[in-house]
Amino acid sequence: MPRHQFRGRRTTLEKWPALNPGIKSSATYFDAWVSHPERLGIELLQDGLAANSQAVALNYAELRRTENGQYRVEDQIGGASVAVEPTLIINATGGWIDIANQSLFPPEARPAPLMGGTKGSHLIIDNDELCAALADHMIYYENEDGRICILFPYLGKVLVGSTDIRVDDPETVRCEADERDYILQSLAFVLPDIKIKPEEVVFQFAGVRPLPASTDSFTGRIPRDHFCTVVEPTDGGPPVLCMIGGKWTTFRLVRGNGSGHDAGKTGPAAARCDNRPADRRRAGISRQRAGLACERRHSQGHFRRAYG
Ligand SMILES: Cc1cc2nc3c(=O)[nH]c(=O)nc-3n(C[C@H](O)[C@H](O)[C@H](O)COP(=O)(O)OP(=O)(O)OC[C@H]3O[C@@H](n4cnc5c(N)ncnc54)[C@H](O)[C@@H]3O)c2cc1C
Numbered sequence: 001m002p003r004h005q006f007r008g009r010r011t012t013l014e015k016w017p018a019l020n021p022g023i024k025s026s027a028t029y030f031d032a033w034v035s036h037p038e039r040l041g042i043e044l045l046q047d048g049l050a051a052n053s054q055a056v057a058l059n060y061a062e063l064r065r066t067e068n069g070q071y072r073v074e075d076q077i078g079g080a081s082v083a084v085e086p087t088l089i090i091n092a093t094g095g096w097i098d099i100a101n102q103s104l105f106p107p108e109a110r111p112a113p114l115m116g117g118t119k120g121s122h123l124i125i126d127n128d129e130l131c132a133a134l135a136d137h138m139i140y141y142e143n144e145d146g147r148i149c150i151l152f153p154y155l156g157k158v159l160v161g162s163t164d165i166r167v168d169d170p171e172t173v174r175c176e177a178d179e180r181d182y183i184l185q186s187l188a189f190v191l192p193d194i195k196i197k198p199e200e201v202v203f204q205f206a207g208v209r210p211l212p213a214s215t216d217s218f219t220g221r222i223p224r225d226h227f228c229t230v231v232e233p234t235d236g237g238p239p240v241l242c243m244i245g246g247k248w249t250t251f252r253l254v255r256g257n258g259s260g261h262d263a264g265k266t267g268p269a270a271a272r273c274d275n276r277p278a279d280r281r282r283a284g285i286s287r288q289r290a291g292l293a294c295e296r297r298h299s300q301g302h303f304r305r306a307y308g
Pocket residue numbers: 061062063092093094095096099100119120121162206207208209210245246247248249250
């Protein structure tokens with residue numbers, strides 16, 4: 001990728017004239033972008049199913065421990081359930097980890113809260129002047145309150161975010177009016193002359209960052225790292241491996257931690273394992289080099305096959 005580039009105030013404003021004239025300098029660097037994470041999620045499921053003929057992917061299904069200490073997978077829509085005998089349970093439910101643990105342990109054996117999730121809301125704005133001002137760049141900046149904010153072109157519109165607010169119940173999160181005001185204010189701070197009309201906010205959404213439990217008063221300081229904790233049951237049931245934190249950018253590393261436990265490995269041994277799927281491991285570097293051009297050529301057919 002091209003090298004990064006630093007610019008002083010004058011050259012920054014020459015390149016992005018709409019930026020706040022109070023800017024001191026800018027740094028431009030190149031990075032990868034997961035444009036459609038939901039598609040990556042589907043591909044991960046497909047990798048898992050291809051890797052083991054006994055693997056089953058179930059949507060809207062929950063694992064639950066019954067009063068007599070057995071386990072059942074329950075269909076949350078149809079209501080059917082099936083008994084299972086797990087030797088290891090991996091709790092990778094993100095912001096729901098503590099809630100899921102409530103179904104996996106009797107009350108007296110539940111672990112202390114592991115999760116300190118924070119809500120992040122984003123807006124999608126349809127404003128041509130804003131889109132043009134970005135000149136195809138993502139802008140990553142510090143708002144007046146010290147929070148890191150971003151805005152970038154997205155499918156012909158601009159995605160702007162985000163907030164960072166503690167939540168207890170991930171099920172109820174949504175982008176609230178005060179968050180919308182905060183995001184628009186942060187946008188006005190970085191691009192002061194671009195006026196956004198209310199009707200130009202065409203979509204808003206919120207997600208929960210699965211962060212570790214923390215007492216830090218500034219949510220921006222809660223570590224964004226990931227780790228696994230094994231909760232051993234007191235009554236001889238299967239251990240529950242809880243995956244705390246994690247991002248799209250680190251998902252293979254997180255899997256390394258989990259599979260390391262599964263295979264009796266821990267720590268550095270787990271971190272060293274090659275987490276790429278077998279086909280990508282074999283293809284190695286050469287695939288990376290040929291990758292982009294080839295993917296572009298085949299992407300239409302690939303998307304048709306994979307997603308219908
Ligand atoms: C605002 C925001 C910005 C982010 N920015 C980035 C970024 O720039 N780069 C990046 O790499 N990552 C980013 N992330 C992180 C990323 O989007 C994911 O949140 C992260 O990868 C966690 O994924 P996860 O699968 O662990 O959890 P989640 O994505 O939360 O998935 C957990 C799933 O478990 C399900 N579930 C809950 N309870 C149960 C149960 N009992 N049984 C079965 N399933 C259950 C839930 O329905 C949910 O689908 C961001 C997240 C947010 C919220």
